[in-house]
Amino acid sequence: MGVDPSFVGRSYPPTPVYEVARTTLAAFGEATGATHPACTDTGAAQALGYRDTVAPPTFAVVVAQAAEAQYVADPAAGIDFSRVVHADERFTHHRPICAGDRLVTVLHVESVTQRAGLSLVTTRCEIADDAGAPVATVRSTLAVRPEEVAS
Amino acid sequence: MTIEVGTELARREITVDRARLVRYAGASGDFNPIHWNDRVAREVGLPGVVAHGMWTMGAVVDVVVEALGDPGAVVDYQVRFSRPVPVPDPGQATVLVVATVGATDPEAGTARVDLVVTCEGQRVLGKAQAVVRLPADR
Numbered sequence: 001m002g003v004d005p006s007f008v009g010r011s012y013p014p015t016p017v018y019e020v021a022r023t024t025l026a027a028f029g030e031a032t033g034a035t036h037p038a039c040t041d042t043g044a045a046q047a048l049g050y051r052d053t054v055a056p057p058t059f060a061v062v063v064a065q066a067a068e069a070q071y072v073a074d075p076a077a078g079i080d081f082s083r084v085v086h087a088d089e090r091f092t093h094h095r096p097i098c099a100g101d102r103l104v105t106v107l108h109v110e111s112v113t114q115r116a117g118l119s120l121v122t123t124r125c126e127i128a129d130d131a132g133a134p135v136a137t138v139r140s141t142l143a144v145r146p147e148e149v150a151s
Numbered sequence: 152m153t154i155e156v157g158t159e160l161a162r163r164e165i166t167v168d169r170a171r172l173v174r175y176a177g178a179s180g181d182f183n184p185i186h187w188n189d190r191v192a193r194e195v196g197l198p199g200v201v202a203h204g205m206w207t208m209g210a211v212v213d214v215v216v217e218a219l220g221d222p223g224a225v226v227d228y229q230v231r232f233s234r235p236v237p238v239p240d241p242g243q244a245t246v247l248v249v250a251t252v253g254a255t256d257p258e259a260g261t262a263r264v265d266l267v268v269t270c271e272g273q274r275v276l277g278k279a280q281a282v283v284r285l286p287a288d289r
Contacts, residue, residue: 028179031174032178032209033210034222036216036217036220038222038223039222048223055222056213056222057212057215057216057222058212062179065181082194085232086232088230088231091227091228093223093226093227096223
């Protein structure tokens with residue numbers, strides 16, 4: 001079974017609220033080698049005009065991948081994770097994410113295309129605050145290798 | 152710091168070992184075993200454990216944050232994952248990032264920073280571009 005193209009155009013219901021904790025931002029920053037003190041120190045963040053500590057530029061992937069799982073982990077979608085590689089990723093920040101944010105994500109399946117024998121699956125996550133104001137758009141493409149044909 | 156097309160903003164060598172990948176897995180929630188289990192990585196045709204593409208994407212953009220002095224200055228950031236970064240055990244892999252100003256938009260107050268990211272001389276990210284909001288005084 002390959003990737004089911006009939007999922008294209010599908011949108012999922014808003015996720016439950018994701019609460020951004022200071023400790024989560026600090027752990028993500030530590031793992032990715034974020035050096036700026038505004039990622040870990042509230043005073044440093046406030047000196048730059050932020051309400052609280054600021055997320056490193058790719059932190060939204062944590063929020064997005066949790067939402068993407070609704071689709072990519074659905075067996076009906078036909079995405080075999082042992083055949084998947086991450087092809088590309090893009091973050092558009094409508095405003096920086098800060099500790100204390102309460103984020104809600106709506107997942108859209110944008111496209112399933114074939115290229116060089118691979119299925120390219122592109123999703124878009126629209127991340128907003130709990131009042132509905134846009135925070136970030138995350139586009140992600142997975143490349144799925146076809147199953148080997150037994151010879 | 153001058154922000155004009157062609158300016159090299161930063162360059163940095165970043166090392167990554169297995170412990171770093173485990174830490175990233177925990178911090179990101181991405182527990183795909185190809186990032187910590189050699190057997191599984193080889194079964195899917197990789198030479199062994201490879202770094203999360205998202206680790207590489209996250210680690211290299213820090214040079215841009217440092218140059219701008221503000222983690223919130225990156226308004227758009229995209230990459231293509233063109234080649235995996237194998238992470239040996241024992242040992243570590245080294246990723247080199249060079250960040251150069253590719254375009255400026257004075258009206259919008261932004262610049263596009265192009266990142267060339269290599270491991271052992273081979274490009275591991277393609278079309279790695281960050282659009283940054285410049286401080287008002289530049």
